[in-house]
Amino acid sequence: METQREGRDMDEDLHAGMWFLYDSKFHSDLFSKVYPEDFPEATMLSRNLKNVLVVSVGFLFLFMAAGGLQNLQSSLNAEEGMGVASLSIIYASIIISSMFLPPIMIKNLGCKWTVVAGMGCYVSYSLGNLYPGWYTLMPTSVILGLGGAPLWSAKCTYLTISGNTQAAAQGKRAPDVINQYFGIFFFIFQSSGVWGNLMSSLIFGQDTKIAEIPEEQLRTCGVTECGLVVQSNGTTPRPAQEVVQTLLGCYIGAGVLAMLIVAVFLDDIDRDRASRFREKREPFCKTFLATFRLLKDRRLLLVVPLTMYSGFEQSFLSGEYTKNYVTCALGIHYIGFVMMCFGATNSISSFLFGRLARYTGRAALMCLAAATNLSCIITFLLWKPDPKQLHVFFLLAALWGMADAVWQTQTNALYGILFPRDKEAAFANYRMWESLGFVISFAYSSFLCLEYKLYIMLGVLVLAAVTYPIVERHEHMHPTLTQENAENTSTKIMCQTQM
Numbered sequence: 001m002e003t004q005r006e007g008r009d010m011d012e013d014l015h016a017g018m019w020f021l022y023d024s025k026f027h028s029d030l031f032s033k034v035y036p037e038d039f040p041e042a043t044m045l046s047r048n049l050k051n052v053l054v055v056s057v058g059f060l061f062l063f064m065a066a067g068g069l070q071n072l073q074s075s076l077n078a079e080e081g082m083g084v085a086s087l088s089i090i091y092a093s094i095i096i097s098s099m100f101l102p103p104i105m106i107k108n109l110g111c112k113w114t115v116v117a118g119m120g121c122y123v124s125y126s127l128g129n130l131y132p133g134w135y136t137l138m139p140t141s142v143i144l145g146l147g148g149a150p151l152w153s154a155k156c157t158y159l160t161i162s163g164n165t166q167a168a169a170q171g172k173r174a175p176d177v178i179n180q181y182f183g184i185f186f187f188i189f190q191s192s193g194v195w196g197n198l199m200s201s202l203i204f205g206q207d208t209k210i211a212e213i214p215e216e217q218l219r220t221c222g223v224t225e226c227g228l229v230v231q232s233n234g235t236t237p238r239p240a241q242e243v244v245q246t247l248l249g250c251y252i253g254a255g256v257l258a259m260l261i262v263a264v265f266l267d268d269i270d271r272d273r274a275s276r277f278r279e280k281r282e283p284f285c286k287t288f289l290a291t292f293r294l295l296k297d298r299r300l301l302l303v304v305p306l307t308m309y310s311g312f313e314q315s316f317l318s319g320e321y322t323k324n325y326v327t328c329a330l331g332i333h334y335i336g337f338v339m340m341c342f343g344a345t346n347s348i349s350s351f352l353f354g355r356l357a358r359y360t361g362r363a364a365l366m367c368l369a370a371a372t373n374l375s376c377i378i379t380f381l382l383w384k385p386d387p388k389q390l391h392v393f394f395l396l397a398a399l400w401g402m403a404d405a406v407w408q409t410q411t412n413a414l415y416g417i418l419f420p421r422d423k424e425a426a427f428a429n430y431r432m433w434e435s436l437g438f439v440i441s442f443a444y445s446s447f448l449c450l451e452y453k454l455y456i457m458l459g460v461l462v463l464a465a466v467t468y469p470i471v472e473r474h475e476h477m478h479p480t481l482t483q484e485n486a487e488n489t490s491t492k493i494m495c496q497t498q499m
Contacts, residue, residue, distance in 0.1 A: 047267065048162045052181050054266045055155060056188035058115070062258035063189065065251030066122050066144075068196030069129060071318045071339050076244070076332070077132050081446045084319055086137040088445075090125075091311070091438035093145020098432030099292070101146065102153035103424040111161075112268045114154035116259055121147025123255035130248050149435070153427040159185060160416040160423050161269060174420075176358045179413045183354010186409050190350050190401075193343020196251075201336025203247045213331060213387065221328035221385040223451040294425045299418055302471045303411075304433050306366075306464040310407045311437020312457045313373060317342065317400055319442060321380075324450050326393060329385035334393075342397040342404075349405035362410045363472050369406035370465055372399050377458050381451065418471075418480055 070087060077083030105114045121143050128140030163178035170177075294300055322335050330338075353365055376399050383392065412430070419426035437460070444453065 048166045051162060051267050051269065052159065052184055053188070054261065055115070055158060056185045058119070058258045058262040058266070059155065059185070059189045060192045060195075060258075061254045061261065062119050062122055063192040064196035064199065065126050065254045067192055067343075068200050068336070068339075069126060069248075069251060071197065071322055071335055072200060072332070073319075077129075077137065082132065082134065082137060084442050084445045086141040087315070087319065088439055088442035089138055089141040090145045090148070091315075091435040091442065093142045094148040094435035095145075095432050095439065097146045097149035098153075098428045098435065102150045102428040102431070105150040106154050106157060106424050110268055111154040111158040112262065112266050114150045115158070115266070116263050118147040118151025118154065119255065119259045119262065121151070123252060123259070126248055126251045126255055130245060145435075149428060149431040152431050153424055155185075156412055156416065156427040156430070157423045158269070160420075163416070164420070173358075175413065175417050178416050179354050179357045179409070181354075182409045182413045183351050183357075186350030186354065186405065187347050190343055190347035190405065190408075193346060193401075194340045195343075196254075197336035197339040197343060199250055199336070200247055201333060201340070203243060203250070204333040204336065206243060213329060218329055218385070218387070221324060222383060223381055223449070223454065294419065294422055294429055297419070299471050299474060300426075300429060302467045303414065303418075304467075305460060306407075306411060306468045307430055307433040308437035308440075309457075309460045309464045310404075310411060311434040311439075312441050312460050313400070313404065313407065315438045315441035316453070316457055317397075317404075319445055320450060320453060321397070321400075325380075325385045325396075329387055330390075330393065338393050338397050341394045342401040345398040345401035346405045346408075349402045350409050353406055354409050357410065357413070362414060363469070365406045365410055366468060369403040370461060372403040373461060374458070376400055376403075377454055377461075380454055414471075418475065420480065 073083030073087055077086070102114075105117070109117065125140045125144040128136045130136075159181045160178055163181045164174050166172070166181075167174040167177040322339070326335050326338050357365060376396055379396060385393075412427075415426045415430050416423060441453070441457075444456075448456075
């Protein structure tokens with residue numbers, strides 16, 4: 001179904017995305033416009049692609065540390081549930097942050113410097129893990145959470161602006177280019193799970209305390225027992241402090257490098273828009289409520305279950321699968337290797353699905369992910385973890401990674417396509433509802449049996465499978481309009497919104 005995209009909102013994105021390519025044509029007048037036909041297409045493509053790669057590599061290094069550390073929390077800081085508690089606080093803080101910080105920071109600092117500031121918050125959490133305790137992990141968890149929502153919202157906004165800019169310049173469908181950019185991003189970003197977990201496994205493999213898993217512990221793995229005793233089991237001791245600090249030193253270095261990469265090499269494509277916002281500030285109350293005003297849109301309410309499920313499925317993998325299956329049956333030093341398999345599959349699938357979406361549409365990929373997760377959940381309910389079935393641990397992680405690649409690429413792109421005029425508020429909502437899924441999942445982690453956690457996750461998946469098709473049908477029948485004006489021409493760029 002074809003729709004016309006014309007007018008002011010797309011033009012602001014084009015302006016924000018291309019000022020650096022044609023600075024001599026930029027006018028100081030607030031309402032002056034810069035149009036895509038003024039620029040060499042090849043030059044713009046190379047700059048946009050370069051920026052996408054810089055953002056992706058920056059997130060790669062940052063989440064080599066953050067992702068690897070999160071996967072280890074439920075096993076590394078298992079005493080009194082401290083690790084899981086810190087994860088819960090992180091995502092509770094992200095919810096609070098999502099309510100007001102992303103629009104304020106992005107509009108005042110611009111996407112680039114919001115990303116840099118958010119990365120600094122993530123590095124602080126690695127510092128807190130150097131000497132883990134309630135008084136070090138909890139404050140740094142709050143700091144990470146407050147920086148998390150602006151970081152991800154700024155990244156999504158940046159890629160959406162770049163995709164809209166490139167699509168308008170080449171006469172392509174904006175959703176296709178946005179999907180492609182998100183696919184490139186997640187292809188590089190998700191590989192962080194490979195390198196970060198490889199780092200942890202190689203370093204922990206040097207620990208001399210590695211012990212055999214006794215038969216009595218194997219009987220507590222999976223859903224046969226509640227799985228609540230695994231965290232205190234004395235046969236899976238915490239690695240030596242020197243080994244842990246070596247790993248954390250590497251993680252901190254990777255995080256600082258990520259900040260430098262983005263600060264030095266990323267173009268500040270919305271600098272002028274941020275400057276205009278600072279000169280003509282909106283009332284704080286209006287900016288604060290931007291995230292909540294979007295909840296009046298029925299489409300957003302209908303994608304909330306899908307967004308929350310993304311939090312449930314990610315938290316299950318990092319909090320439950322790593323503890324009640326991998327650590328319980330194989331040992332903590334195997335977490336990295338299993339999660340490497342998840343990361344590699346996730347990375348490759350993200351790249352492929354970002355390109356396949358233009359041919360298959362979102363709905364087909366979403367159905368594939370839902371069917372894959374459903375099969376895995378049934379397996380988790382029935383399977384008894386056994387070290388002799390080593391391939392099953394890796395296979396389940398790989399299938400989960402393939403499904404997660406769909407949830408990440410397609411849901412992020414969906415928000416950018418449905419809410420082109422309110423990108424900052426839309427992605428803030430995305431992080432808020434996804435984080436709520438994380439918080440709920442981590443909050444009941446220490447109180448519910450694994451079997452019940454799996455049933456809850458299954459219920460959220462079924463709910464998402466009911467509400468998401470309604471959004472797609474509405475989008476198919478009433479495509480979202482994003483307008484674009486072209487100087488000295490009345491030609492209208494035609495775009496399709498495919499299911």
